[in-house]
Amino acid sequence: WALLPVLGAASCIAAGPQGVLNRYLLSNPLMVGIGLISYPLYLWHWPLLSYARIVQGAAPSAALSAAMVAASVALAWLTYRTVERAVRVRTGPATLRVLGGSAIAVIAVAVAVQLGLPAPRHDDPMLQTLSNASSDGEYYAGLASETLDGNFVRRAGEGARKVLVIGDSHISQYAPRARALAQRSPETMSTTYFFEYPACAPVPGMMVPINPGCAPRRAQMLEAAFDPKIDAVVVGACWNCYFTGNFYMPYVFEDGTSVLPINDGGPGIEPALASLQKLLGELARHKKVYLLLDNPMGSDFEPGRMISGSRLGTLSVLAMAGTAVQPPGQARLNERLLAIAAASGAEPIDAAGRLCREGRCLRTMPDGGPAYLDNNHLRPAYIRDHASYVDTAFLAPAPPRAGN
Template sequence: MDIRRDSTDVLKASAAHTIIYRPDIDGLRAVAVGLVVLFHAWPKWLRSGFIGVDVFFVISGFLITSIILKDLRQRAFTIRGFYVRRIRRIFPALITVVLAVLAFGWYVLLRQEFAQLGKHVAAAAAFVSNLVLWSEAGYWDNESVTKPLLHLWSLGVEEQFYLVWPIAMALCFRVRFGILAFLALTLAGSFLYGLYATFNHPAEAYFSPVTRFWELASGGLVAYAMTKRSPLLPAPLLISSFGLLLLVLGAVLIKGQADFPGAWALLPVLGTCALIAAGNVSFINRRLLGNPLMVKIGLVSYPFYLWHWPLLSFGYIIEGEKPEPLVKAALVLAALALAFLTYRLIERPVQKSPNKRRAIQGLVAAMACFGVLGVMVKAGLLQERMPSSAVARYMGALNDLGFPDPAMKPLRYKGSLFQQLDGKGQGTTVLIGDSVMEQYAPLVSQGLRDGRFDRSKVIFATQGGCMPVEGAVRLPRLRYPTCTTTVTDAWRLAASPEVDTVVVAASWYGYFANWQQDVQMPVDGQLQAFPAASAHEAAYATLQQSIARLRTAGKRVYLILQPPSGNQFDPRSMITGSRFGEMKPRTDMEAYRVERFYSDNAAPRQRLLRIAQATGALPVDPVETICKDGICPTVNAEGEPIYTDPVHMRPFYVKSRVHYLDPALNGTISTIGSSMKLL
């Protein structure tokens, strides 16, 4: 977020096109940064705090457009001058924070973690963090809290805005109503595409500059209108009250699982526009937003934003879990203190430097240097402090995934994209499920190549994180945008005449756990969330109906129960030590017992077995293959973790030990070996 301030940043334009300071806009910045920080620190308390980013976007669009319009009308605008001002505002705090993050990451991170940080440092230097995070978005991406520079995506959007905006406005300035037409078209086009992308490409809608420009253009439109009349509208108190109401409604009504930005973003965007358009004369603007404490926080909102997320992220990384509430509060206060220090000791001295040319050259050189450092870290030329050899096998197991397999080719079916593997046999098997099914891709690919499976086609009609039950909704949509349609299309594909065998597998016990609240099922015309008993029952009944239809059509159906899972399989649980000292393998790992796994998941396991019995599907329990004598291994004979996380097996283990899919990948039901049991 580019939330900068000096005596000319917060402004209103008068008929003479002069600029005066508006404390209320600094106060509005304080509101915005407060929303974001509270959301990141305590998301369960304020699930809508991310709308603070949208408030920042509107403010930036207003300020930048106002400055450009003033310079254009005074014939003082130059592209070079514009970017010189941006560099002096943006670079000092950004360079300070990113270098601090890189140095601290070098001290506490392990190899894979440090390499990813290097990638994000390089992206920050090029102002493309939003594009990099967009490319990483997806089910298999690691948790956002493990990315200390995640928050720089919004700064990337603003910098891309700065590349386009001044040039476009300068070109439109000489045309009558050219500026107004440009603002209106940008706003309308970006907003309409954002509506489409929110429902069809949620990650793009969130991170793409194209879908965010309308928010900045909204502020720009207010700036343009205020050059004609200031304050823009009559009854400033009424307008500012309306704007504040919209912000409050956004904070109350918008949830983390909403389709965002989309139409929901209108609440914070229009609310911010109204507060700015009301001028600085109303009680809300003058007394609330213009309060000295609010103004002071607004003045340091940019460095506060930059510091808060790395501190919270490193807190999570060091603790290995969410920090305690008091720890998070201390980290937020530390971020605020660092923000004031950064403002006083770095930002202001640089901006007031008498040798502006040398200051700009130094800032650009420093930015280029930390970009090079990021590339070196990503390439492994600059390595972390902590020796990683002792825990290399555990860290190397992370993100060791086999989906999609290189031999796969995309298969577009109706509105969904599936993956197909071709063989030399007869018949078609469709695999329906989530990432638990996708983990079997290396096994299927190798088996088809070796001729062990006699299928003509094996189609992975899967979607990570999506429970394979028709009608189910998985939230949030940013991460699970197409679950409902993909699962519906998968079952339709399975019903095709050319398909003779269907296999259904998923993280069943995870979905039906008592804590799961991110799955919803339609019940009596309304969506009800897990773990409500009615939602569970609707999911079980729908799954049984779907399988029964396939069995009625004469297809073989295999229902695969969930393989052993839990934190004991997670490679990260196999190491111990201090991030400030050295990490080493654990020697006190307890055995993973089948008895406890069955006990903890007895209810969904028994229900799935009854569904198989009622429909004539063949139930398969992976435990009978993976575990022996009541104990499930977490590492192989060489000590290598066999899972990549608590749920998913690694490709080498799937290919060598998983045999329970063999009957489904051959034309006839074969004899079941001792390592597999059909219940």
């Protein structure tokens, strides 16, 4: 995409001053004025927009973004008038000394900051713990990239037993556990392929027009799942996203005769769950099948909820309870999925059953830091060290003892 403005600029230069665009548009006084302040505008706009995002902790609103752009233009004009023009006309030794001294001062400040001087204003160690959580998102780090029947997948382990994990990003989050098992127990770790597509439920008939890549990718997943060379299949997804709330993508269920909305308790939920049960049953007739249930999710699990205050004032980390209430709708869906697994012959992997006790669910690590990356994905650090509930799918069953 960067080639487009580059080629556009090259074309304007090649056209020369008599080119139509150059003669009538770019020579306009307003455009010339923008050109004069373009470099200081480039210098100012990025820090202003970046700091607006940092201070708000999220993408700034349209109004704030517009205000930052307006401030960038004003500061760029001021910089051009007071600094750039002055430097151009004052070329004597005094100007060189000021510029050289300024450069040395900037370097000195950078070195001091690198050495930890002055002490940071926000020095609560837990703030660093939270920062580590927000950047702990490389689920596929260390996994091999390869193709499975021409389809791009990630692989962990090299065992004789072959396991295929299909679904959306909620199956990707278990890749760190697979890699850890491959390192700790290579003799029992299965060859495990992760075959996923974001925001794409592995349920035949579930469609979403604004995610056109989902349907063909899911068809490839299911074709691979039925392949005889695959010994076991793990079917997982953000079930809570699709079936317990108003997901940000408008999912529907298509059965060939009707199109039923799924979002926000829509009538498509029941046929979609029936389609999932049918898929699991068909797979279970040919191989071992696991239904990976969803982890709890919601705003109470968001790491940012642990922070109080403002970057412009005082920041602190709240003394946060290690658990949060499991949303009732998610608990009911979990029970429904357990029943679907039982009816279809699939073995359930109950993440919530491990993470939750008596209606409250884990949201912190043993060190007090968050167990979640965001409001619905568990952190790689938690998955790697604590998500032993998925080991049953990744590790080959122990051989029977002699005489049994």
